[in-house]
Amino acid sequence: MGxxxxxxxPEVYEAMARPTLGHLDPYFIEIMDGIKEMxxxxxxxxxxxxxxxxxxxxxxxxxxxxxxxxxGDPVLIxxxxxxxxxxxxxxxxxGAEADALEFTWGKPVDPDTVAQSLKNRKYKIVSMVHAETSTGVCNPAEEVGELVASRGDGAFYLLDTVTSLGGMEVDVDGWKVDAVYSGTQKCLSCPPGLAPVSFSQRAVDSIMNRRTKVPNWYLDMSMVANYWAGKKRAYHHTAPINMLYGLYQALYLVLDEGLEKVYRRHTRAHEHLVEGLEKLGMSMVVEPPYRLPMLNAVRIPEGIDDAEARKRLRYEHNIEIGGGLGDFAGKVWRIGLMGNTARPEHVDRLLKALKAII
Ligand SMILES: Cc1ncc(COP(=O)(O)O)c(C=O)c1O
Incomplete structure (x- = not known):
C-alpha cells in the first residue's frame, strides 16, 4: 500500500512464469501486437x-x-x-533551454498561470505530470492540453501518467497529448520493469526529422519502432520476454474488468480510506477536488514518529505504506491504492492496523 x-x-505472476520464447518468434510477435492494441x-x-x-x-x-x-530547444516544464x-x-x-514553471507542492497546477507562460515565450515542448505521486495531487491534464493546442504554434504536449494510467481517466487523444509515458508497477499491478509510451504522428515525424541523432542509443524510437511495427521485425535489443507476458496479462485484466469499473473501484477505495483516516483524526494534504484516488497523502499525526510507525506497520501488520518525499519527508505518509491494491478489504486492514499503532 505504498x-x-x-x-x-496472481495471474500476472503465472503469465511471467511461462516458457521464454525467442524475441522474434512468430507467436511472441502476436503477443507484442496484442500488447500494442491493449x-x-x-x-x-x-x-x-x-x-x-x-x-x-x-x-x-x-x-x-x-x-x-x-x-537549444525551448521547453516548459x-x-x-x-x-x-x-x-x-x-x-x-x-541541453534544452528549459524554463521551470513551479507551483506549491500539494496544490494543483493553475491553468491561467500556464496560459500566461505560453504567451510569454514560444515553446517546442510543454511537459507536465498528471498524477504527482510525491504529493497526491491530480493536475489539470485536459485543460493544459487544450491550452497548448489552442496556441496553434505546433508545441508538443508531454504528459507523465506513471501513477494515473489504469486507475483514473487518461485520454491521450481527447487531451491532445503528443507524447505520454507510464509504468507497469502502479495501477497496472504488474512488477516494475516496463514503461508504456505513446507518440502522436506529429511527434513521430519530428523524431524522424531531427537535426541531430537521439543521444541515447537504447531509447532511440526511430530504431526501437522497427522491432515493434511493420511486417519485418528487426532486432534492436533482446526484449524482456517474460516481463512482456506479465504486461499482456495485466492489460488483459484491466480491460476485462472494464476501464470505467476499474476507475470506480479506485474512487470507492479512496473514499473509504479518507473516511476512515478522518475518523482516526488524521487530515489529508490535498483539497478534495484535486485528490488522486490511487495516492493518498495524509499528515502524520502530532507526536507520532514517522519511521517507527511505518516499521511497526511493516513488521507487526505486514503492510507497507510510503513516507514523504522531498519537502514532505517526515511530515506526510503516502498510502497507495493502486490497481489490485484498491480494494475495501485492504483499506479496512490498514485502518485497523493504524488504529492499533496510533
Ligand atoms: C509520477 C512518476 N513519474 C515517474 C516515476 C518514475 O518511475 P520509476 O520509479 O518506475 O522509474 C514515478 C515513480 O514513482 C512516478 O510516480
Whole structure:
C-alpha cells in the first residue's frame, strides 16, 4: 500500500512464469501486437507508435524527452513535485533551454498561470505530470492540453501518467497529448520493469526529422519502432520476454474488468480510506477536488514518529505504506491504492492496523 509497486495480480505472476520464447518468434510477435492494441485502449489513443519501453517509469520519462528534445530547444516544464523536477533535470542534461514553471507542492497546477507562460515565450515542448505521486495531487491534464493546442504554434504536449494510467481517466487523444509515458508497477499491478509510451504522428515525424541523432542509443524510437511495427521485425535489443507476458496479462485484466469499473473501484477505495483516516483524526494534504484516488497523502499525526510507525506497520501488520518525499519527508505518509491494491478489504486492514499503532 505504498506509492508503488502495488500488489501484483496472481495471474500476472503465472503469465511471467511461462516458457521464454525467442524475441522474434512468430507467436511472441502476436503477443507484442496484442500488447500494442491493449495499450492503445488503456491510453485511449489511436497513435500507432504505442509500445512498452524496456525499463521502469523513468525510462519512459527519459524516452519521451530524449527523442523530442534537441540542444537549444525551448521547453516548459510545469512542476509541483518530485517528478516534475526530474523532468527538468533530464531536459537540462539534454541541453534544452528549459524554463521551470513551479507551483506549491500539494496544490494543483493553475491553468491561467500556464496560459500566461505560453504567451510569454514560444515553446517546442510543454511537459507536465498528471498524477504527482510525491504529493497526491491530480493536475489539470485536459485543460493544459487544450491550452497548448489552442496556441496553434505546433508545441508538443508531454504528459507523465506513471501513477494515473489504469486507475483514473487518461485520454491521450481527447487531451491532445503528443507524447505520454507510464509504468507497469502502479495501477497496472504488474512488477516494475516496463514503461508504456505513446507518440502522436506529429511527434513521430519530428523524431524522424531531427537535426541531430537521439543521444541515447537504447531509447532511440526511430530504431526501437522497427522491432515493434511493420511486417519485418528487426532486432534492436533482446526484449524482456517474460516481463512482456506479465504486461499482456495485466492489460488483459484491466480491460476485462472494464476501464470505467476499474476507475470506480479506485474512487470507492479512496473514499473509504479518507473516511476512515478522518475518523482516526488524521487530515489529508490535498483539497478534495484535486485528490488522486490511487495516492493518498495524509499528515502524520502530532507526536507520532514517522519511521517507527511505518516499521511497526511493516513488521507487526505486514503492510507497507510510503513516507514523504522531498519537502514532505517526515511530515506526510503516502498510502497507495493502486490497481489490485484498491480494494475495501485492504483499506479496512490498514485502518485497523493504524488504529492499533496510533
Ligand atoms: C509520477 C512518476 N513519474 C515517474 C516515476 C518514475 O518511475 P520509476 O520509479 O518506475 O522509474 C514515478 C515513480 O514513482 C512516478 O510516480
Amino acid at each position: 506509492p508503488g509497486p502495488s500488489l501484483t495480480y 495499450l492503445q485502449a488503456v491510453f485511449r489513443t489511436k497513435h500507432s507508435l504505442t509500445i512498452p519501453v524496456s525499463g521502469t517509469g523513468s525510462a519512459g520519462m527519459e524516452t519521451v524527452l530524449v527523442n523530442l528534445i534537441e540542444p 510545469i512542476i509541483n513535485g518530485v517528478f516534475g523536477k526530474r523532468q527538468l533535470d533530464i531536459a537540462q542534461r539534454l
